[in-house]
Amino acid sequence: MSIAELIWVEKYRPTRIDDIIDQEEVKERIKQFIKTGNMPHLLFYGPPGVGKTTMALAIARELYGDAWRENVLELNASDERGITTIRERVKEFARTAPMGKVPFKLVILDEADNMTSDAQQALRRMMEMYANVTRFILLANYLSGIIEPIQSRCALFRFAPLPRDAVIARLREIASREGVKVTEEALEAIWEISQGDMRKAINTLQAAAATAKEITPDVVYKTVGYIEPKEIIELVNTAFSGDFVKARDKLRALMYERGASGVEILRAIQRRILSGDIQVPDEAKVEIAEAAADIDYRLTEGSDEEIQLSAFLARLMLIGKKYGLTTTTKETKAPSKKR
Amino acid sequence: MSRRIPWVEKYRPRKLSEVVNQEEAKKALLDWINSWEKGKPSKKAVLLAGPPGIGKTTLAYALANERGYEVLELNASDVRTGERIRQVIGSSMKMGSLFGFRGRIILFDEVDGLNVREDRGGLAAIVELIRESTWPIIMTANNPWDPKFRELREEAEVIQLKPLSVDDIVTILRRICNNEGIKCEEDALRLIAEASGGDVRAAINDLQAVAEGKRVLTKDDVAITERAHQYDMFKILDRVFHARRFDEARSVTFLPSFDWENYYPWALDNVPTVYAKSPEALSDALDNLSLSDVIRGRIMKTQGWELMPYMLELATAGIALVRNKPPLARFIRLSFPERIRLLAKTKETRQLRDALINRLRAELHASSSEVSLYYIPLLRLMASSDMFRKKLLDRLTKVLGYSLDSVEKALGIEVDRGAEGSRVEHKSAKRSGQ
Numbered sequence: 001m002s003i004a005e006l007i008w009v010e011k012y013r014p015t016r017i018d019d020i021i022d023q024e025e026v027k028e029r030i031k032q033f034i035k036t037g038n039m040p041h042l043l044f045y046g047p048p049g050v051g052k053t054t055m056a057l058a059i060a061r062e063l064y065g066d067a068w069r070e071n072v073l074e075l076n077a078s079d080e081r082g083i084t085t086i087r088e089r090v091k092e093f094a095r096t097a098p099m100g101k102v103p104f105k106l107v108i109l110d111e112a113d114n115m116t117s118d119a120q121q122a123l124r125r126m127m128e129m130y131a132n133v134t135r136f137i138l139l140a141n142y143l144s145g146i147i148e149p150i151q152s153r154c155a156l157f158r159f160a161p162l163p164r165d166a167v168i169a170r171l172r173e174i175a176s177r178e179g180v181k182v183t184e185e186a187l188e189a190i191w192e193i194s195q196g197d198m199r200k201a202i203n204t205l206q207a208a209a210a211t212a213k214e215i216t217p218d219v220v221y222k223t224v225g226y227i228e229p230k231e232i233i234e235l236v237n238t239a240f241s242g243d244f245v246k247a248r249d250k251l252r253a254l255m256y257e258r259g260a261s262g263v264e265i266l267r268a269i270q271r272r273i274l275s276g277d278i279q280v281p282d283e284a285k286v287e288i289a290e291a292a293a294d295i296d297y298r299l300t301e302g303s304d305e306e307i308q309l310s311a312f313l314a315r316l317m318l319i320g321k322k323y324g325l326t327t328t329t330k331e332t333k334a335p336s337k338k339r
Numbered sequence: 340m341s342r343r344i345p346w347v348e349k350y351r352p353r354k355l356s357e358v359v360n361q362e363e364a365k366k367a368l369l370d371w372i373n374s375w376e377k378g379k380p381s382k383k384a385v386l387l388a389g390p391p392g393i394g395k396t397t398l399a400y401a402l403a404n405e406r407g408y409e410v411l412e413l414n415a416s417d418v419r420t421g422e423r424i425r426q427v428i429g430s431s432m433k434m435g436s437l438f439g440f441r442g443r444i445i446l447f448d449e450v451d452g453l454n455v456r457e458d459r460g461g462l463a464a465i466v467e468l469i470r471e472s473t474w475p476i477i478m479t480a481n482n483p484w485d486p487k488f489r490e491l492r493e494e495a496e497v498i499q500l501k502p503l504s505v506d507d508i509v510t511i512l513r514r515i516c517n518n519e520g521i522k523c524e525e526d527a528l529r530l531i532a533e534a535s536g537g538d539v540r541a542a543i544n545d546l547q548a549v550a551e552g553k554r555v556l557t558k559d560d561v562a563i564t565e566r567a568h569q570y571d572m573f574k575i576l577d578r579v580f581h582a583r584r585f586d587e588a589r590s591v592t593f594l595p596s597f598d599w600e601n602y603y604p605w606a607l608d609n610v611p612t613v614y615a616k617s618p619e620a621l622s623d624a625l626d627n628l629s630l631s632d633v634i635r636g637r638i639m640k641t642q643g644w645e646l647m648p649y650m651l652e653l654a655t656a657g658i659a660l661v662r663n664k665p666p667l668a669r670f671i672r673l674s675f676p677e678r679i680r681l682l683a684k685t686k687e688t689r690q691l692r693d694a695l696i697n698r699l700r701a702e703l704h705a706s707s708s709e710v711s712l713y714y715i716p717l718l719r720l721m722a723s724s725d726m727f728r729k730k731l732l733d734r735l736t737k738v739l740g741y742s743l744d745s746v747e748k749a750l751g752i753e754v755d756r757g758a759e760g761s762r763v764e765h766k767s768a769k770r771s772g773q
Contacts (some may be wrong), residue, residue, distance in 0.1 A: 001734065076700065205722075207716070210727055310607060317622065318618055
């Protein structure tokens with residue numbers, strides 16, 4: 001019994017390589033590996049939700065059939081990224097011979113770019129030492145997070161974001177199988193939120209289905225993680241007005257109560273400014289874009305999202321002061337009180 | 340007005356007999372020094388181990404005082420590279436002791452404070468010194484089981500000190516109150532002792548903070564103890580904000596009580612209020628804190644601890660030295676960070692949630708941060724939806740073996756209901772009331 005079968009992302013995760021959406025070139029080459037029984041270590045990289053984990057699991061199933069769990073060690077490096085894990089768990093698994101007739105075992109290492117470089121060095125040695133009995137599939141968002149010696153020991157595959165039509169078609173299919181009504185505009189809204197990230201798209205669809213009988217764009221915006229434009233506009237205008245503490249409280253509500261991630265909030269702000277919902281002169285737009293790019297980078301490098309976004313709010317406050325953007329707040333305050 | 344003497348110093352025991360409730364440690368220490376005096380030391384060095392503030396250094400000085408030794412101390416505030424240690428100790432090894440002393444005891448205080456980068460070779464030098472030493476050596480450490488001390492442990496006898504009980508600490512505090520002529524309610528002392536978590540130094544400091552200059556100390560005076568216990572972080576931030584020079588701000592990072600992980604939420608919460616009047620100062624301070632956090636992230640990822648000084652400098656001096664720094668009151672009003680309070684309040688819930696996350700991350704092939712970011716909010720919505728509710732809650736209670744209440748807690752459902760929160764608190768209070 002599992003919880004996962006209730007979660008659509010898992011319920012509809014393709015189990016065969018052929019069923020995976022898009023990524024045609026990757027699929028061709030990997031099928032070739034499996035056919036010849038000669039597979040090198042693999043390194044899949046690309047943004048989240050485009051099929052890296054699904055592909056790795058599908059490979060495991062094609063290689064081992066139902067017995068795949070016995071021959072696969074699945075680790076997520078962002079939870080177990082220390083050198084001890086690599087030394088102990090991976091080594092223990094990798095050095096014993098595979099069960100039955102299969103030629104080799106499989107280690108799937110998700111978010112491998114989050115591993116410390118020490119751990120990666122240890123891993124690199126093991127990839128060589130146990131290559132006769134174990135193959136590694138490493139999954140990463142950024143190739144740059146993987147040390148060169150590992151890159152050179154793997155066949156590299158880039159996973160591109162999924163195309164719009166493929167995502168929408170898949171959503172439509174799931175909705176009809178689950179008996180959920182969803183409008184075309186709502187599908188469009190889900191696409192806008194998720195872009196080429198299938199996991200996010202399906203998650204958003206299910207969250208919307210949990211919220212209302214018929215899914216409309218309004219329903220979509222109200223659901224998980226996605227921040228309503230109005231909240232963003234209020235946040236930015238409060239920062240412009242110079243009331244930092246109040247802006248920070250709004251930020252915390254978004255982060256800790258709504259569970260929005262730092263990058264999400266940052267990009268939502270940028271979207272609202274470009275869409276004209278928040279009116280600022282073009283010179284200010286340039287400065288905001290510069291600050292946003294800076295903080296976006298720091299969010300991926302740093303360790304504390306609240307610190308990073310607080311610094312961004314402080315910059316917005318300075319920009320607001322410089323361009324005299326304090327007046328706009330009153331208009332947005334009024335409707336929020338009615339609620 | 341005369342300078343205030345810290346009670347911690349004023350009442351530091353001078354004799355072993357004044358040290359409260361460490362009988363086994365005292366005996367071990369005496370046996371060891373006796374073996375030295377007979378010319379056949381069992382081991383040349385001892386390592387006094389135990390949590391902060393239970394009297395490790397005090398014990399060393401009391402022993403020296405009682406037996407007539409002169410103490411040569413090197414502690415964390417000194418540079419302790421291998422070279423420096425050899426220089427200081429090595430030369431004194433050859434010299435005789437001052438007139439009137441029986442000999443010397445060398446004290447390496449807080450050896451776990453040895454900085455691997457700055458005190459390069461320090462540990463190796465100490466080990467070497469122990470082997471060659473003609474004087475008894477005492478070391479202190481909070482955690483002697485740190486792997487880096489392996490060699491050191493082989494050369495030294497480890498003497499573990501007992502954590503002190505609340506009663507022990509109350510005894511010590513009462514002795515001080517009597518001496519200062521302050522009437523103290525038993526409950527007041529008990530509160531301070533409990534808040535100290537076994538740290539006598541903290542307890543005495545807290546007592547002085549609330550009692551000095553008073554005739555009578557009541558329980559109400561101590562109601563702020565929890566805050567008094569945080570004295571260190573308040574003081575640290577106060578020093579940072581008031582600093583005018585780079586070094587002045589940076590110096591807090593050398594304090595033994597400086598806890599850099601804890602420092603970030605404190606700084607983040609207090610910068611906006613302290614610099615409320617100057618957007619430039621606020622923005623500069625947060626920008627530097629953000630850069631410091633970037634370095635922190637890099638250190639975590641690459642284990643590049645050599646970057647740590649930059650991280651600390653940006654987080655301290657980067658807050659102190661800002662454009663348009665507003666004039667600050669002599670006493671700045673600082674607040675306890677909201678985030679820590681939130682986290683403490685939700686401890687039980689977080690434990691439940693962690694178990695749920697662990698289960699889900701295996702089933703969903705995702706990391707725990709992905710689970711909490713993407714799936715927990717989804718489950719929460721599902722749990723309040725006609726379409727999924729029943730199936731989901733059935734499944735979760737069975738798979739995790741939790742009660743329905745706990746499942747809802749783990750999902751954070753009560754937290755969202757807000758108004759009904761009191762109902763839930765009431766219920767759980769009854770259950771845990773035994």
